Amino acid sequence: MPTPAIKITNLIKDYPSGIRRLKVRAVDNLNLTIEPNQIYGLLGPNGSGKSTTLKLILGLLHPTSGSCEIFGQSSKLLISRRNVGFLPESPCFYRYLTGTEFVRLAAKICLSDKSSLDELISTTINNVGLKEAANRRIETYSKGMLQRIGLAQAIIHNPDLIILDEPTAGVDPVGAIDFANIVLNLKNEGKTIIICSHLLSEIELICDRVAILNKGKLIAEENLNVFRKSKNNKALLIENFDNDLIDPLNEFLKSFKTTSKIINPPVKRLEEIYLDHLSSDK
Amino acid sequence: MLNSIRRVYLITENCLRESIRQKIFYAILFISIGMITGIYFLRELNFGSSEINFIFNLGYGTILLFGSILTITISAQLFFSEIENRNAITILAKPIRKSEFILGKFLGIIILLALFTGIMISILILVLKFGETKLLLNNTAFYADERLLNYTNLIIYSIAQWLKFVMICAITILVSSYSQTIIFSTVSSFLILTICQLQYLARITYSSTDFIPLNWFVAMISYLFPNFQIFNLGEHGATSTTISLMLMVKLLLYTTIYSSAYLYIATICFSRREI
Numbered sequence: 088m089p090t091p092a093i094k095i096t097n098l099i100k101d102y103p104s105g106i107r108r109l110k111v112r113a114v115d116n117l118n119l120t121i122e123p124n125q126i127y128g129l130l131g132p133n134g135s136g137k138s139t140t141l142k143l144i145l146g147l148l149h150p151t152s153g154s155c156e157i158f159g160q161s162s163k164l165l166i167s168r169r170n171v172g173f174l175p176e177s178p179c180f181y182r183y184l185t186g187t188e189f190v191r192l193a194a195k196i197c198l199s200d201k202s203s204l205d206e207l208i209s210t211t212i213n214n215v216g217l218k219e220a221a222n223r224r225i226e227t228y229s230k231g232m233l234q235r236i237g238l239a240q241a242i243i244h245n246p247d248l249i250i251l252d253e254p255t256a257g258v259d260p261v262g263a264i265d266f267a268n269i270v271l272n273l274k275n276e277g278k279t280i281i282i283c284s285h286l287l288s289e290i291e292l293i294c295d296r297v298a299i300l301n302k303g304k305l306i307a308e309e310n311l312n313v314f315r316k317s318k319n320n321k322a323l324l325i326e327n328f329d330n331d332l333i334d335p336l337n338e339f340l341k342s343f344k345t346t347s348k349i350i351n352p353p354v355k356r357l358e359e360i361y362l363d364h365l366s367s368d369k
Numbered sequence: 370m371l372n373s374i375r376r377v378y379l380i381t382e383n384c385l386r387e388s389i390r391q392k393i394f395y396a397i398l399f400i401s402i403g404m405i406t407g408i409y410f411l412r413e414l415n416f417g418s419s420e421i422n423f424i425f426n427l428g429y430g431t432i433l434l435f436g437s438i439l440t441i442t443i444s445a446q447l448f449f450s451e452i453e454n455r456n457a458i459t460i461l462a463k464p465i466r467k468s469e470f471i472l473g474k475f476l477g478i479i480i481l482l483a484l485f486t487g488i489m490i491s492i493l494i495l496v497l498k499f500g501e502t503k504l505l506l507n508n509t510a511f512y513a514d515e516r517l518l519n520y521t522n523l524i525i526y527s528i529a530q531w532l533k534f535v536m537i538c539a540i541t542i543l544v545s546s547y548s549q550t551i552i553f554s555t556v557s558s559f560l561i562l563t564i565c566q567l568q569y570l571a572r573i574t575y576s577s578t579d580f581i582p583l584n585w586f587v588a589m590i591s592y593l594f595p596n597f598q599i600f601n602l603g604e605h606g607a608t609s610t611t612i613s614l615m616l617m618v619k620l621l622l623y624t625t626i627y628s629s630a631y632l633y634i635a636t637i638c639f640s641r642r643e644i
Contacts, residue, residue: 173462
C-alpha cells in the first residue's frame, strides 16, 4: 500500500481569543488520510477550519495536539516541506520582482542543484501560460496572472504534493478553466493536489475526492462519484426527451406510492451534497 | 548547515533588493544628504563652538536622527509587508525555518543601513574636508601644514552609529514579531529607542539611592535595554585622538549579544504567531 500523501491523526488546534485568552477551537479532532495521485477538495464554510488545517499541514502552525504527516514524515520537520508546493489565498507576492525573478527565488530556496535553472524556470512559466508577462514586474499583474505565477512558484521544484488555497477566487471563467486543465495535467504527472475552495462547480469538475469541514470537524468525506450516487440515483438515457414530460412522469411515479422522482441533472450536484451535509450538521 | 546559510543568504539578498526599492529609503537618504550639505552654509550659527566641530556635530546628529528613523520605519514596514502580502506564508511553506527567515530579513536591513551610514559619512567627510581646507588656507600662518581632522575617527564613529542602528533594527523586529499593527511597532520602537538613549540618566540618578527595590528596578531596566550612550563616540569631537581598537571590539560584542538575544526572542514570538 503506498504511503499516504497526507495523514492527519486526532488533530486539534485551539486559538486563544480576547483579553481573557479563552480558547476557540479551530480544528476539532480531525482525522484524514489523503492517498497519493488524486485531486482532493477541502470544502467548508468560512471559519470551518480549512485554512488552519492547511497551515497545520505545512507546519506553519503548531497543533495543540495530534499529528500530521506528509508522505510519512512529520509536518513539523523541515524535510517534509521539500516535497510540497503551496499557493496561498489572494497572494500579492513581491511586487518589485518580475515573474521570472520571483520564480527563481522560489527555485533557489527549494533546489540545491542550480544546473539548468534558467531552462526549468522558463518551462514552468510557459506551462502556467505566463510566457508573455514573465519579465514584467508582479505589481503590473492581473489577479489571474498572480494566481498563475503563484502556481509556477509552487511547482518549480517538482513537488509530489501541491496545495492550492482558493486558486481561482477572482479569476475569470476562461482563466479558471485553464487553471483546471493545468491541475488535471499535474495529476496526470502523478502529483497529489489538495484544493481548498468555495467554488463548488470547479471542485466538482476536477476533484476525485472531497471532504467537508464544519466548525473544525470533518462532517463528510467520500469519493465524489460515490457521493453523487449515494442516494440510489439511476440515470436513464432517453433520446429526444421533451422537458414537458417531467411533470407527467413524476405524477406517474407517484402513482406507485414511492419517493422516486425525476431529478435534473440525474446525478446530485456537489452544491446540493454540500448544503445537505451542512444543514444536517446543524 | 551549508543549506541553512544558503537560505539565509537568499532571504537577505531579497530583503536588500526590496529595501533598496522602497521609496522611504530614498526620501530619507535625500533629506539627510540635503541636511548634511546644508550644514556648511549654516556654520555662521555656531553658537561659539569652532567651525569644524559645529559642522561635525550637526552632521553626526543628522546621521543619528535620520538613521534611527530609517531603521525603525523600514524594519517595521518590511516585516509587515511580508505578512500582509502573504509573502511570509508563501516563503515559509517552503523548506525554510522561521529563524532563517528572521535572520535573513535582519541581515538584509543592516546591510542597507551600512550603505546609508557609508553614504552619509562620506558626504560629511567631504563637507568637513572642504571646511578644513578653507580654514587652513585662510590661516596658513597659524596652522602651518598640519590637518585639523582625524578622519580615521570619523569612520570609527560611523561604525559605532551603524552598530547602534543594528540594535535598533533587532529591537524593531522583536516588537514587530508580536505586534499586530505597523503603527504599534513603529511607536513602541521609538519609545524603546528613547529608553535606551536615556537609561544611563536613570542609572546615574538612582544608583546611589537607599531604596533597594528602586535600585533593582533600575538595574533590571539597564539589563533589558541596551545603553545607547556608549555608542556616542562622536561626543569626543572631530579632532580627538584615535579611538582604541579594544573599545570597538567591546561595542561589537555588546551589539552581538543584545541583537542575538532580541532576534532569538523574536523568532520564538514569530513561531507562535499566526501568519
